[in-house]
Amino acid sequence: MRLTIPVIKVLSALLAEPDAPRYGLDLMRLTGLPSGTLYPVLHRLQAADWLAADWEAVDPVAAGRPARRYYRLTGEGTRSARLALAEVRALTPAQRPHEGPGPAGAPAW
Template sequence: MRLTIPVAKVLAALLVEPEAPRYGLDLMRLTGLPSGTLYPVLHRLQDAGWLAADWEDVDPVAAGRPARRYYRLTGEGIRSARLALAELRALVPSERAGGADPAGAPAW
C-alpha cells in the first residue's frame, strides 16, 4: 500500500475508533478530503484487505435518506495502518508529528 497524504488521513481518522464503522460523509468531515479523493482511497484500502465495507440495512423512504455504506478497518488493516503511520511519523519532523486535529487524528 502506497502511503500518500490522503491515505494517511483516512487511516488516522479510522484509527481514532478502529472498531467503529464510518460512512463517507463522516470520513470527509474527519479528514477534510473531498469525495473525489476519499472514495478512491477507500477502494484501494478495500482492495488491499485493510478495509471492510457493508451497506446499512435501512429503508431509504422511512429514513428519509439513501442507505449508507459503512467502512471499518479489518484486523489486518488495524495492524498495518498503525505500522504504516508509525513509520510515516518517524520520517516527519517532530513539530508536525505531535500535532493533532480536534477529532484526534494527526494533522497530516
C-alpha cells in the first residue's frame, strides 16, 4: 500500500475507533478530504483487503436519506495500518517549539 497523505489521513481516522463503522461523509469530515480524493483511497484499501464495506439495511424513504455504505478496517487492515503509521511516525522529525537561534543560515521557525 502506497502511503500518501490522504491514505494516512483515512487510516488515522479509521484507527481512532477501529471497530466503529464509518460512512463516506463521516470520513470526509474527519479527514478534511473531498469525495474525489476519499473514495479512490477507500477503493484502494478495499482492494488491498485492509477495508470491508457493507451497505446499511435501511429503507431510504423511511429514513429520509439514501442508504449509507459503511467501511470498517479488517483484522489485517488494522494490523497493517498500525504498522504503516508507526513507520511513518518514525520517519517524521519530532515537532518541537524552536529553542533559540539555530545554526548560522538556518531559518528560525
